[in-house]
Amino acid sequence: MALRKRAINASVNTTESSPTPLSLPKTPRPRQSIAISQSPATTPSISTNVAFDWEAARSRAPYSTPQSGARLARRSMGASATPLRKGVIRKKSYYERIASIPSQISFQIAMFPANVPLPKPQTSAWIVGGTLHFIHLCIRFSQANNVPDSDLGWEDMYREGEGHSWFDWTVPVTLLLVAASFLNALYLLTRVKLYRLHLRSDPVSSPNAKFVAAQLDFQPLVPPPLSTRVLRSALFGFNTSWRFLLGFQLPVRNPPPPPKVARVQQLEVWTPGEFESMLFNVYSPAHSLLWCATGPSNWISNILIMGFVSAQSFLITHFFKTLIKDKEIIAAEVFNEYNTGFVYPRLNPVRADVGVQTHQSEVVNVWED
Template structure:
């Protein structure tokens, strides 16, 4: 509009007989001076702050830990607590710490003891899993060795068949042997039953794994905590005992409650039980397994060299297998993390933060052609 008004004034000044032409001679158009600065004409959009342009992130500088291209602004006044820029050393302020009295410590003693008991055994500074497994396995093997030495010292002549002794068939060596076998089998049972549950909410097709199954998931109720291992073992033992007696007495088994089965089932999701072995149980299994305990039963004064060689070879085999499998799992984790990293660098980051630049296009009324 301003340009159109300017053109009209110039046209009126050039017309003959106008008051601007006293002598009748044509007058040249004159552009009036305007002190106002037109931002759209005299200033480029690039010179101002941008609302869309972005600066690419310097990944190479971030990876190599280079210094930033800008510096930290200097503070006019250094903080007294930091002591920056002070030539004269200052003595450190002595803080007054209020200590508890003897009566307060005695009152807090029961609560402290209860707290440490509730944190047991996490608060006990135990050695590493490798060291603990070696100590436990070494103690078990040494106990087996002492048992075999004690049994080899007993006479085994034909005359012993005619001697009547008051020795019972259960003595301290038998109890010790049962304890060692129970420890080995308990470690194996705990090792292979230690799992972690994962739920696949959006997967429809079944997972090709023997540990996967469909379970009912009710989101309105809180999930019950799993029963401990000894309760599950007692439940399975009682079910087997009752089933055997019902089979022997020809009694029909109990039927499930029809009302409970007729209730509408909640949403079905896939549950995967992933085996998560512990380091202590895994190392103890490789050093002292039930196979080692049975090999000690057959060890005697005639074949102890072969048995020792067999147990050593079994331990080396188990350790090599466990080490190779752990290395395989770690290599797969590294491969998966590198695949995700390359996917982020090549696909996610370029599309998540695209580099934009400002481009300004200007025009003028004189470039517009009026077809009318």
């Protein structure tokens, strides 16, 4: 009590000695709440989707922080980006260039003929097909000129078998041209690629599908050689013909593997090449046979027929390729619409963290008085 009275007397003496105006009472400043200052809304989110910073990517700074409003304003006003430092490129000396010439020559030899600048497959097919037509035309002129006592070879071609030997250089060349057209057609129609449907148990509705023994091999499937497939087809046709004539049971084209062996469905997909397809349109077996049947009375009609055959094959091929591309576009657009409308909104939904927190003093326990 004595100390309190002494303090009061000291304060009164100080007030009387230095009279100052009394200050107005002030409301005490509220103390900052720890729960509010550390709310989850102010902390970095771990699930909110942050938009990709395209401005940083365009400014070649993909690892920088998202741009602020001032930086975006500067870029919108036309401020140029920070110029990049030019790097120093070391050039090879003349000695190094000369010493690398043998290695470059060996590399080009190893890459031959892939490094030869060839034209497009369609252009190459037109060149090869036109050359074959020209050779066949020269053969027919040569055969017509061998006719004796003929001023106009095309008019007297029906007598080309009189007065000279039937075998000359034109016969093997003609056979080579016909064989080339047939081989190109055979290669075009037998070019396939193998696919195995491991998750498809029921057979697909395709004549090129068959069941084979399942083999776990990560190497790409390679179809058998063309000669093997042609010989197999010929043997199957011969076996089917004599069995049909004798009344026996016909053989099965692709017999399935034994029941105890794991099997998988294999699909042979036809993959025609661009060069072979265009060459088939320009110089097909029909063209070579029409050249062999060309005579003095039908050479105009035969040439017109060859033109119509080429135009017909080219149009069918063009429309079929266009149909395949249109189907691919439609399928891709269907998947795109499905993903955009159903998959993407549910796969990456936009989320934000929202937290609710209470202080310990606000918790009321009803079991306590």
